[in-house]
Amino acid sequence: xxxxxxxxxxxxxxxxxxxxxxxxxxxxxxxxxxxxxxxxxxxxxxxxxxxxxxxxxxxxxxxxxxxxxxxxxxxxxxxxxxxxxxxxxxxxxxxxxxxxxxxxxxxxxxxxxxxxxxxxxxxxxxxxxxxxxxxx
Amino acid sequence: xxxxxxxxxxxxxxxxxxxxxxxxxxxxxxxxxxxxxxxxxxxxxxxxxxxxxxxxxxxxxxxxxxxxxxxxxxxxxxxxxxxxxxxxxxxxxxxxxxxxxxxxxxxxxxxxxxxxxxxxxxxxxxxxxxxxxxxxxxxxxxxxxxxxxxxxxxxxxxxxxxxxxxxxxxxxxxxxxxxxxxxxxxxxxxxxxxxxxxxxxxxxxxxxxxxxxxxxxxxxxxxxxxxxxxxxxxxxxxxxxxxxxxxxxxxxxxxxxxx
Numbered sequence: 574x575x576x577x578x579x580x581x582x583x584x585x586x587x588x589x590x591x592x593x594x595x596x597x598x599x600x601x602x603x604x605x606x607x608x609x610x611x612x613x614x615x616x617x618x619x620x621x622x623x624x625x626x627x628x629x630x631x632x633x634x635x636x637x638x639x640x641x642x643x644x645x646x647x648x649x650x651x652x653x654x655x656x657x658x659x660x661x662x663x664x665x666x667x668x669x670x671x672x673x674x675x676x677x678x679x680x681x682x683x684x685x686x687x688x689x690x691x692x693x694x695x696x697x698x699x700x701x702x703x704x705x706x707x708x709x
Numbered sequence: 710x711x712x713x714x715x716x717x718x719x720x721x722x723x724x725x726x727x728x729x730x731x732x733x734x735x736x737x738x739x740x741x742x743x744x745x746x747x748x749x750x751x752x753x754x755x756x757x758x759x760x761x762x763x764x765x766x767x768x769x770x771x772x773x774x775x776x777x778x779x780x781x782x783x784x785x786x787x788x789x790x791x792x793x794x795x796x797x798x799x800x801x802x803x804x805x806x807x808x809x810x811x812x813x814x815x816x817x818x819x820x821x822x823x824x825x826x827x828x829x830x831x832x833x834x835x836x837x838x839x840x841x842x843x844x845x846x847x848x849x850x851x852x853x854x855x856x857x858x859x860x861x862x863x864x865x866x867x868x869x870x871x872x873x874x875x876x877x878x879x880x881x882x883x884x885x886x887x888x889x890x891x892x893x894x895x896x897x898x899x900x901x902x903x904x905x906x907x908x909x910x911x912x913x914x915x916x917x918x919x920x921x922x923x924x925x926x927x928x929x930x931x932x933x934x935x936x937x938x939x940x941x942x943x944x945x946x947x948x949x950x951x952x953x954x955x956x957x958x959x960x961x962x963x964x965x966x967x968x
Contacts (some may be wrong), residue, residue: 682762
């Protein structure tokens with residue numbers, strides 16, 4: 574089975590690299606990391622990942638702006654995004670949902686929690702795609 | 710009405726207005742204080758949760774690389790995971806505390822709220838064989854309070870009393886009206902338990918943030934500071950003391966009678 578591709582956009586370099594290490598260690602994922610919002614959007618266009626893990630507090634532009642850019646671009650709007658942040662508040666969660674993030678997770682998360690959530694989002698996307706194909 | 714009566718009435722009205730103004734100023738000051746704490750808590754949360762996230766990912770990685778069947782390695786990893794969880798809970802509880810919403814004041818019967826709060830903890834009271842006695846003075850005036858927050862205070866205090874008497878005991882709840890030194894009618898609520906009491910040194914710090922004598926049981930010490938903050942927001946008073954003539958703790962809350 575082909576490896577699933579994940580893009581991590583997070584300015585906490587150690588965190589992004591640890592998640593990359595853990596996901597790639599399962600042999601099921603190929604992971605790319607970016608530490609700035611603009612670089613993340615660029616990488617999403619080049620890399621076309623299956624899923625993006627996106628932090629909110631980024632040095633150049635915040636995660637919500639990145640999310641908006643991704644969802645407004647025809648090339649990246651279908652890529653599911655999981656917001657993975659240290660910010661825990663209902664308004665933040667609400668904003669992520671209104672900007673069409675697929676899921677929202679609050680750090681710290683275990684590798685198991687993260688993998689389960691990634692699989693859940695990707696499986697959901699496959700089912701939605703199959704339904705769409707059957708209807709057309 | 711005589712001129713003197715008219716003057717007394719005006720003075721009374723003026724005093725009431727001054728009181729309301731003072732209360733409103735105190736509430737505004739409290740709201741500003743909470744806003745600063747909330748901003749601080751969110752900054753702190755970001756700065757602490759990120760390192761915790763890195764550590765947890767690291768611990769998870771190491772878990773796949775070491776011999777987890779070795780009991781000393783397995784338990785070390787579990788201790789580390791528990792410590793991460795505990796630190797995360799401290800931050801989470803602090804965030805919950807700091808994001809406390811403003812008061813939604815209404816006129817309410819403190820006796821009814823006390824009974825409702827006792828009902829909420831009934832299961833714990835029964836499980837620990839705690840006997841409740843209620844002495845609610847008839848005709849006690851209503852109070853101007855946020856019912857949910859005062860219920861939160863009472864539940865917290867009842868559960869503290871239960872924790873102090875895990876093998877059983879008594880809680881006496883008394884509500885009465887009293888006059889302040891300035892002659893104003895106040896409502897007094899007293900909660901007495903017959904547990905072991907609190908060491909005098911700890912009493913002085915009982916309302917401090919993060920002070921707890923139950924850290925090993927997962928308590929982080931925001932319970933009583935939350936209680937005090939809520940009572941302060943109401944412009945009330947709370948006192949915690951060891952009973953002089955018996956074992957146990959007495960908590961006294963004084964609230965202003967409602968308009």
